[in-house]
Amino acid sequence: xxxxxxxxxxxxxxxxxxxxxxxxxxxxxxxxxxxxxxxxxxxxxxxxxxxxxxxxxxxxxxxxxxxxxxxxxxxxxxxxxxxxxxxxxxxxxxxxxxxxxxxxxxxxxxxxxxxxxxxxxxxxxxxxxxxxxxxxxxxxxxxxxxxxxxxxxxxxxxxxxxxxxxxxxxxxxxxxxxxxxxxxxxxxxxxxxxxxxxxxxxxxxxxxxxxxxxxxxxxxxxxxxxxxxxxxxxxxxxxxxxxxxxxxxxxxxxxxxxxxxxxxxxxxxxxxxxxxxxxxxxxxxxxxxxxxxxxxxxxxxxxxxxxxxxxxxxxxxxxxxxxxxxxxxxxxxxxxxxxxxxxxxxxxxxxxxxx
Ligand SMILES: O=C[C@H](O)[C@H](O)COP(=O)(O)O
Ligand SMILES: C=C(OP(=O)(O)O)C(=O)O
Numbered sequence: 001x002x003x004x005x006x007x008x009x010x011x012x013x014x015x016x017x018x019x020x021x022x023x024x025x026x027x028x029x030x031x032x033x034x035x036x037x038x039x040x041x042x043x044x045x046x047x048x049x050x051x052x053x054x055x056x057x058x059x060x061x062x063x064x065x066x067x068x069x070x071x072x073x074x075x076x077x078x079x080x081x082x083x084x085x086x087x088x089x090x091x092x093x094x095x096x097x098x099x100x101x102x103x104x105x106x107x108x109x110x111x112x113x114x115x116x117x118x119x120x121x122x123x124x125x126x127x128x129x130x131x132x133x134x135x136x137x138x139x140x141x142x143x144x145x146x147x148x149x150x151x152x153x154x155x156x157x158x159x160x161x162x163x164x165x166x167x168x169x170x171x172x173x174x175x176x177x178x179x180x181x182x183x184x185x186x187x188x189x190x191x192x193x194x195x196x197x198x199x200x201x202x203x204x205x206x207x208x209x210x211x212x213x214x215x216x217x218x219x220x221x222x223x224x225x226x227x228x229x230x231x232x233x234x235x236x237x238x239x240x241x242x243x244x245x246x247x248x249x250x251x252x253x254x255x256x257x258x259x260x261x262x263x264x265x266x267x268x269x270x271x272x273x274x275x276x277x278x279x280x281x282x283x284x285x286x287x288x289x290x291x292x293x294x295x296x297x298x299x300x301x302x303x304x305x306x307x308x309x310x311x312x313x314x315x316x317x318x319x320x321x322x323x324x325x326x327x328x329x330x331x332x333x334x335x336x337x338x339x340x341x342x343x344x345x346x347x348x349x350x351x352x353x354x355x
Pocket of ligand 1: 062098099100101102103104270328329
């Protein structure tokens, strides 16, 4: 039989999803969670404005795949954050969406059961509930805004968003970021180039008009005001790091030339550590030394950390998953996390107030 269809030839099916409004009605933000979010956003804005002299550190698992492990991590991180709070403002990395170089598990929202069942509706519920629970502990949260639709479901719980190296150049992501309510870090490109990120920073400040969904799930024209709190994240690229003082200074010049504020976050992972977790504390130490020596542009760090060291592939039999171990990039473990943050705090606590 001849197939005469002219559309949807490669589409298997469509399923209607819960609307953002309905998900929020089922899992409403509490007063305690809202107060964590508002504080988190304000502190980060103050750090980017230079009125709060601390640095902020986005730290946590490369991706969340196990809610219990994430809650345990959050409890430990909250305690640790109280010890370092006068120099380092801790924001937990709660990443539910993974941009893949080719293919692979795309995160808890896309496939919450890690078994290719792709129960996205359940993924949205699990993700929002976890963010609520972590926020209620008093933790500010960070995530990567990858799918342009998901912010409608959970941006009210986010204090800082990342646009990843693979999407910084994308107009869709720049438009979306121009409407986000929190500060947004744009990674440099996967090739290590800064231009895609500086162009993104120029774009995100402006109002944009584009297609999206409204809180009640209707396809809509979204008109944004522009986001004044974009900044660059140096993550290295093309097999080379870019956290060293020369690279940071080149980045400062590029920002200056583009008329952008000199606010730089250093991602201690990814190409800055050749994805070797053991190198992440060394990158953090180097960044802290640059601050000690007078650097004023480094305002934040990103670290991939988990309860346990390293990474694991998702096993055929999910009962074989090791608790607290990343299923995406390799992470440092809890003892290394504590040491890294406490060392940085001890190094910077007397310096930062007079920065
Ligand atoms: O942070 C996570 C990964 O680096 C990113 O998602 C790309 O992963 P991949 O190259 O393994 O697909
Ligand atoms: C994917 C990530 O980073 P990048 O975009 O720098 O590769 C990440 O931080 O999870």
